[in-house]
Amino acid sequence: MARLLTYLLLPLSWLYAGVLAGRNWLYDRGWKPSAAFETVPVLSVGNLRVGGTGKTPHVAWLVAWLRARGQQPALLSRGYGRRTRGYRRATAADTAATIGDEPLQQFRQFGGAVPVVVSEDRVAGIGRLLLQEPAVTAVVLDDAYQHRRVRPAFNILLTEQQRPFYQDFVLPAGRLRESRAGAQRADVVIVTKCDPALSAAARTTITENVRRYARPEVPVLFSCYDYGPPVPAAGPAAGAAPGPEVVVLTGIAQPGPLLEHLAAAGYRVAAHHRYPDHHAFTPAEIGALAAQLRPGQVVLTTQKDAARLREPALAASVADLPVFYIPITVRFLAAGDTRLAALLNPYFPPHAVV
Incomplete structure (x- = not known):
């Protein structure tokens, strides 16, 4: 029955995917404006699928890596589910209702040492953040893969091992926010929530499937959860x-x-x-x-x-x-953390460390 419903909804998915493809085409050719920020690297973490790919713990891993390297990262999110609007910097007085549950979790996880900001308008939000927080050396965008108005320096795409984007369909037939071709924008693809014992052969098969849609040279990494x-x-x-x-x-x-x-x-x-x-x-x-x-x-x-x-x-x-x-933390398989660090290092040369 579920498969039949998927097939029945496919025409609507094709229509939706076509509209999004047109939007992406306009951004790719510069006919719709997309802002890049030259003063600090902007790192985006997102997905093609609606929800559940593990963005929050991977964002936490990235922020922790940046801090260990001597950087001062800041987090920017739209603050999904909050009951406020506009630009807002998280404080100890905030709640999930004022900034959203994930920004609140991130603010508390880092003890307020990392600026956490919510803003629906991410272009304006980044600009204001950098003006108000001059010590910030990197901005991490949470769940901004489809937000084309910002052109990140580095784009991280997440997809689950059990629900990979290459086996899914665009809404409403599936759970994809855009077509599988959206993987072309990724600078690295991380397959999340993996079986810790995932074999090399299985990783190779998944990598081949991902590269049917991503750029051929883009690394495909694998991560799992460790539970505390x-x-x-x-x-x-x-x-x-x-x-x-x-x-x-x-x-x-x-x-x-x-x-x-x-x-x-x-x-x-x-x-x-x-x-x-x-x-x-x-x-x-x-x-x-x-x-x-x-x-x-x-x-x-x-x-x-x-x-x-x-x-x-x-x-x-x-x-x-x-x-x-x-609590959960991210652990990479097959030295994936070393490979990801090697991809990120060029954006943070030693002389830029503060």
């Missing part, structure tokens, strides 16, 4: 430790890898309260979860979801809930 121990996030979780039976709360696009990790780590998931990506939790939803929680059980969630659980409107609802989040 549960971190107290809310309620009476501090000083406690999760038992073997847990309740999972997610509002992300792809919770499957998290559930697989929990099963492998020996947790038994008594219930999974699953919501759409970027879902704004309500007191009623948290109350329903609390009513199902039995003695000895704790709530496990993601770091991004934990950011939304800290909304002031939810303070009373989560006050008595033992909530932990599972």
